[in-house]
Amino acid sequence: MNGLPQYTRSQLALRNGQDKPEIWVAYFNIIYDVTESRLWLNGKHYEHWAGQDLTEELAEAPHTHEVFERFTAVGVLK
Known part of the structure; x- marks a missing residue:
């Protein structure tokens, strides 16, 4: 994941589907x-x-981490 931009938790929070058009989530x-x-x-x-x-929330999800292979990684959470 080298080369991806870094984002703070505050920047991630704005991509919640309400404040900006992007919908982002972080995982590990x-x-x-x-x-x-x-x-x-x-x-x-x-x-x-x-x-x-x-x-932490997805530890109890019915699917595995492989679900994220369907999505594009856009950044790293700093």
Whole structure:
């Protein structure tokens, strides 16, 4: 993931599907763009909200980390 721009938690929080058109989530410090996913409409996916680090929350998800292979990594959470 070298070469990706770094973003703060505050910058990530703005990509929540409400404040800016981008919908981003972080997982293990990598930020993914989930804007095009119909499952993240309006920045919400089941009980999860975009614009934040979901690493801890996804430990109990019914899917594995491989779900992120479908999305483009756009940054690193600093």
